[in-house]
Amino acid sequence: xxxxxxxxxxxxVLFILSISLFSGILLSILNLVLTPYKERAILxxxxxxxxxxxxxxxxxxxxxxxxxxxxFSPAIYNKETQxxxxxxxxxxxxxxxxxxAFSTRFVRPFFADRSGKIFSPExxxxxxxxxxxxxxxxxxxxxxxxxxxxxxxxSPKIGAMTSQQVIDDPSVIASLxxxxxxxxxxxxxxxxxxxxxxxxxxxxxxxxxxxETPGLGANISSPSWQEQFFGKKIFHVVSPDxxxxxxxxxxxxxxxxxAKTVYGNSPKFYSAVDGIxxxxxxxxxxxxxxxxxxxxxxxxxxxxNHLQQSNSKGMSKNGKS
Numbered sequence: 001x002x003x004x005x006x007x008x009x010x011x012x013v014l015f016i017l018s019i020s021l022f023s024g025i026l027l028s029i030l031n032l033v034l035t036p037y038k039e040r041a042i043l044x045x046x047x048x049x050x051x052x053x054x055x056x057x058x059x060x061x062x063x064x065x066x067x068x069x070x071x072f073s074p075a076i077y078n079k080e081t082q083x084x085x086x087x088x089x090x091x092x093x094x095x096x097x098x099x100x101a102f103s104t105r106f107v108r109p110f111f112a113d114r115s116g117k118i119f120s121p122e123x124x125x126x127x128x129x130x131x132x133x134x135x136x137x138x139x140x141x142x143x144x145x146x147x148x149x150x151x152x153x154x155s156p157k158i159g160a161m162t163s164q165q166v167i168d169d170p171s172v173i174a175s176l177x178x179x180x181x182x183x184x185x186x187x188x189x190x191x192x193x194x195x196x197x198x199x200x201x202x203x204x205x206x207x208x209x210x211x212e213t214p215g216l217g218a219n220i221s222s223p224s225w226q227e228q229f230f231g232k233k234i235f236h237v238v239s240p241d242x243x244x245x246x247x248x249x250x251x252x253x254x255x256x257x258x259a260k261t262v263y264g265n266s267p268k269f270y271s272a273v274d275g276i277x278x279x280x281x282x283x284x285x286x287x288x289x290x291x292x293x294x295x296x297x298x299x300x301x302x303x304x305n306h307l308q309q310s311n312s313k314g315m316s317k318n319g320k321s
Contacts, residue, residue: 050177050206053177053205055230077094083159115299119167120164126145131147139182140179152172153172176304182292186213195301197304199303199307202229207220232272236267237267250295252291252294253273257274260274
């Protein structure tokens with residue numbers, strides 16, 4: 001059999017094809033082996049972003065619990081009592097196993113229709129894992145049923161409740177996590193908005209997927225910029241005379257420049273945050289993302305606002321408030 005010359009064209013082509021075939025097979029095997037780990041890493045990061053939006057985790061992925069006047073204290077998840085407790089020593093970033101244990105008990109996925117009626121995934125025969133995977137890169141506010149996550153109050157008894165029991169007694173919900181999506185300067189942006197159980201007060205926001213310009217639009221993922229959202233209001237109560245949220249518009253605005261300069265002490269200031277210098281188009285995209293994403297959830301937010309008001313009136317009548 002005649003040997004191919006090392007410097008021949010045919011030898012070079014066969015060598016290149018062999019290397020390409022070997023590399024392709026190797027990369028395919030590696031992708032197959034690493035995909036489960038990659039998916040778990042993505043899920044872990046997404047779950048962290050969710051809990052950051054409701055202030056369960058700080059910007060360094062450490063547990064915290066709410067204190068007085070908007071303050072937060074470092075916390076740990078006690079696996080014996082299965083609740084968050086104030087830490088007596090320095091804390092560390094949450095591990096995947098601990099985050100999963102906490103989320104399984106206290107972060108529950110639900111669906112709502114446009115009127116605000118709540119359903120469990122089981123009630124609608126929806127496999128939540130498959131649903132989240134299928135619509136990971138979709139605008140969830142366009143779906144017939146609206147996905148949201150309920151964060152339950154920090155109690156062992158409440159953490160053990162079934163989803164149906166939570167629906168029957170929604171007062172056990174401490175906060176809501178609403179998926180937010182839209183378009184920035186360079187493409188889609190995906191995040192979460194954390195809302196107190198009054199359906200109006202913002203706890204925080206995070207953006208877990210965005211491809212904006214580093215140092216400019218990408219700063220929407222910066223904790224220092226996101227801190228502005230704490231305490232902001234979703235509903236625009238433009239006059240003290242109008243307290244019924246059903247009669248007002250809603251949304252969160254990222255203004256060009258300073259929100260204080262633009263709106264002063266007017267009611268609109270309480271639904272606005274400072275923009276990012278040099279990233280006007282990204283900020284406009286964020287404003288639009290909040291507007292489009294939140295509008296379908298209006299019924300759900302009003303439901304929790306009315307629930308909170310009813311509970312407050314009930315407590316006052318019983319002399320407990």
